[in-house]
Each structure stands twice: as C-alpha cells, then as structure tokens.
Amino acid sequence: MVRKSPQSAFRRVLWERPRDPALIGAAERVAAGEPPHERLGAHRVPEGVRLHHPFGAVPIGGGAGAREIAPVTFDLRRADRFLVRATIPVPASGEIPAELDGGAIYSDAEIGTTLTCGSSRAVGTSVDVQARLGTDVLARNGLDGTGVAIAIVDGGIALARLGARLGTPPRLDAGQSWSPPTRVSVPGLHRVGHGTMCAYDALIAAPRATLLDIPALGARAAGDHGAAGTIGAAIQAYWFLITRWVLSGPPAGLRALVVSNSWGIYHPSLDFPEGHPGRYVDNPDHPFRAYVRALTLAGIDVVFAGSNCGPECPAAPCLQRVQGAIMGANTYPEVLTLAACTVAGERLGYSATGPSIAGMMPRKPDLMAYSHFLGSQSRTRSTPDGGTSAACAVAAGCVAALRTRATPAPTSAAAMVQALRATALQSGPPGWNAERGYGILQPVDAGRSLGLIP
Structure with a gap:
C-alpha cells in the first residue's frame, strides 16, 4: 500500500505490472483499436494510485534492464509483464519512487x-x-x-x-x-x-x-x-x-x-x-x-x-x-x-x-x-x-x-x-x-x- 504521507502533487508515470486477466483483456482491446476502459477497471492497484484507463495495457515481457528482445516479449498472450499509465501520489519531498507494489516506475515524459x-x-x-x-x-x-x-x-x-x-x-x-x-x-x-x-x-x-x-x-x-x-x-x-x-x-x-x-x-x-x-x-x-x-x-x-x-x-x-x-x-x-x-x-x-x-x-x-x-x-x-x-x-x-x-x-x-x-x-x-x-x-x-x- 502507498503510505499516507503529506503529498504535494501527483505524477503521471509508466508502471510495470504482473500479468493478470484484466491487463490481458485491456491489451487485447488496445491491439484491436477499441477502448480498453472496462477491462482495465478490474486490475487492482494500491490506495491513492489512479490508472489512466484510455491507455490500457501494453506487454513488455520480463523485468527491467537488459531484457531479452524476442517475439514472446511483446505477445500479449505470453508476456509476463505489462506497462500501464498511472498517476501516483508524490510525497512533499517530491521524490518519485523507483518502484511501487513490486513494479518498476518509468518516466512518461512529454515529447x-x-x-x-x-x-x-x-x-x-x-x-x-x-x-x-x-x-x-x-x-x-x-x-x-x-x-x-x-x-x-x-x-x-x-x-x-x-x-x-x-x-x-x-x-x-x-x-x-x-x-x-x-x-x-x-x-x-x-x-x-x-x-x-x-x-x-x-x-x-x-x-x-x-x-x-x-x-x-x-x-x-x-x-x-x-x-x-x-x-x-x-x-x-x-x-x-x-x-x-x-x-x-x-x-x-x-x-x-x-x-x-x-x-x-x-x-x-x-x-x-x-x-x-x-x-x-x-x-x-x-x-x-x-x-x-x-x-x-x-x-x-x-x-x-x-x-x-x-x-x-x-x-x-x-x-x-x-x-x-x-x-x-x-x-x-x-x-x-x-x-x-x-x-x-x-x-x-x-x-x-x-x-x-x-x-x-x-x-x-x-x-x-x-x-x-x-x-x-x-x-x-x-x-x-x-x-x-x-x-x-x-x-x-x-x-x-x-x-x-x-x-x-x-x-x-x-x-x-x-x-x-x-x-x-x-x-x-x-x-x-x-x-x-x-x-x-x-x-x-x-x-x-x-x-x-x-
């Protein structure tokens, strides 16, 4: 759970999550060009975290770093990790966590x-x-x-x-x-x-x-x-x-x-x-x-x-x-x-x-x-x-x-x-x-x- 400390802001991030039926269903909808809102709603997240439902989910395979690049990495039927977009609470210090609920946090920088x-x-x-x-x-x-x-x-x-x-x-x-x-x-x-x-x-x-x-x-x-x-x-x-x-x-x-x-x-x-x-x-x-x-x-x-x-x-x-x-x-x-x-x-x-x-x-x-x-x-x-x-x-x-x-x-x-x-x-x-x-x-x-x- 996210610790309830004083917060100054929320931050939009990309977040790795372990495979579950809700993420698979959301990714299927994204792949088909359909809104993934209903499917992603079943994915449980810690208190204070808000998923960006229109983003859905995208397969990313295994853990961070020198991940293997192979078709299985991006096959939604076989990937074991997915990326979602989320808004997470940031403490008053402004420090962004490196991970949350066991999943790595990455920048969703504006381009x-x-x-x-x-x-x-x-x-x-x-x-x-x-x-x-x-x-x-x-x-x-x-x-x-x-x-x-x-x-x-x-x-x-x-x-x-x-x-x-x-x-x-x-x-x-x-x-x-x-x-x-x-x-x-x-x-x-x-x-x-x-x-x-x-x-x-x-x-x-x-x-x-x-x-x-x-x-x-x-x-x-x-x-x-x-x-x-x-x-x-x-x-x-x-x-x-x-x-x-x-x-x-x-x-x-x-x-x-x-x-x-x-x-x-x-x-x-x-x-x-x-x-x-x-x-x-x-x-x-x-x-x-x-x-x-x-x-x-x-x-x-x-x-x-x-x-x-x-x-x-x-x-x-x-x-x-x-x-x-x-x-x-x-x-x-x-x-x-x-x-x-x-x-x-x-x-x-x-x-x-x-x-x-x-x-x-x-x-x-x-x-x-x-x-x-x-x-x-x-x-x-x-x-x-x-x-x-x-x-x-x-x-x-x-x-x-x-x-x-x-x-x-x-x-x-x-x-x-x-x-x-x-x-x-x-x-x-x-x-x-x-x-x-x-x-x-x-x-x-x-x-x-x-x-x-x-």
Missing part, C-alpha cells in the same frame, strides 16, 4: 515536434531537394518506394492536402495505421500540420511509398486537454507496429517498413529528476528502447530527428540548453539520427550539435539531410518545411527508396545505417564530427554501395 525555431526565409524548394538527392537516378533504377511503408509517427496526416500539393493522393493504408484511443479523427483525415509536412517530405525520394498514419503526438494524457504526446503513446504506437510487422510478418503487398520520428524531448526538466532509474532522457534501459530494438532487429529502419537546440538558434523550449541536447530515443544506437542543412549544404543554426546527453551514445547526429525549403505549405504558402523534423522525414524517404528492392544480400537495419554513414558527403576530415555527423545523406551513393545502382 514534441522538432520544427524550426527560425524565422528566416526558405532556402530552395522541394525540387532542389530532389536534385540534391538524385531522385531521378533512384527512379530510373526502380527505387521509388513501391511496396515500402513509411510510418509517420507524428500528429496525423491530412491526405487531401497532400493530394492537392502533389497533384494526386499518395498511397495510405488506413488498416495498418494506428490512432490513440482518445483520438476522434481517422487515418488520413487529421488536421493539416506537422505530420502532413513530414509525410510530404518523406515522399520526395519515395513517391510511391505507402504512408501509415501514426498520430502518437496527438495522444492526450490523463487530465491533459492539450495535444501533447508522451513516451507512453509512442510505446503504444510501436507495439502496434510490432504486432503487425514482427509478430505477424509484413502485411500483404508490403515488404519493408521505415518508421519516421520527427519528435523528441526539449529539456531534461520535462523528465524525472537526474539519477532516477526510470528516467528517459539519459537511460538506455527505459522500456521504450525495447520496442525500438524489436523493430530494428526485425530489419525495420527507424529514423529520428536530432534536436532543434542548436547553439546559434535554439528553439524556445530548449531554455537555452544547447549542450547534450540530443536526448532519449534520438540517441539510441539502433536508430538513424538526423541533423539539418540547407540545399546549399550549410548546417542550420537550430540543428543541435553532438555529443549527445551524457550516458547515451555520444556520436549523434549520424548524418545531415536537407531542410528549410518550400515544400508542403502545411502552415503558410511561404513557410519552409524546417527543423530537424523535415531532415528526418527526407531521410526516411531516402531509406524507403533504398528498400524498394532487396539488395543482393539481405541488409539489416544496422547495415543500412552503416551504408548511409559510409557514403555521406563530407566537407572536412573523414569520420564523425559534432556538427555534421558523418556528412550529408547521399542516397544514390548508398544505393551503389548496396548493389542497387550500377
């Missing part, structure tokens, strides 16, 4: 889009991006994204706006898309915004790819009437992708998946206090990493934006913190992390530099990709597609193009990252540097190294 902080005019257009990427060469070699899905994990896609900008509606698989239980709008019919921008930018290099609409950043936490996303919502979205692509194999008509994540956390103050074992920003054992690893070990590419806390022009939410600004999942070694540059190859001042936050993989970002160009017009006709958000989406489209055909030998997600690093355009000494990673993404050269282009 946000990584859009530009700058007000400068656009540099070039999406046509210029196509030219820099060599999309004509990719297309001539059949590398256009056919049969490849790009999951846009963001705030939602407005398919009609994409159709208006592109001249024809792009492919979108609503059946393989996912929405949080609290979301009313359906796949492809969300409000025009950041997610639409990212979808447009991903299609620059892979125009025949199939979009999956995953509006995790539009999830609402308990008591939050804004549109903030959290790590918990990202976990739900990733578990959905695992059930469809890892546990069941690729859906019919699709052979590869790229997951595009133009989001991150801006400041450590949005997370648990430093040193807490359940913190997100500098914790390689946060449960979200298990979901990321499950996808990448299955050959699925995961692409993340770096951060918009660059030293010359940090976004306002960075609170002027520009050192160690790449945090959380954006630093995982399994993912491809993007910095942003103009079509002229100049790093954008809001693009965060490495190394990453202490305790995580230091050599991030991996690469630079193009940003701050006129493209989707998702905000105004003159506002550029900007930030490391656009760079991430452009890179995700390049990876999707390269996944159109199987290479002469199977290419793992890790091998794809290595090929992109090895073929990047460098402007200084060879190797990684804090501002540009390994250089500017060159999909044609990567395609040649993989045997896809003569």
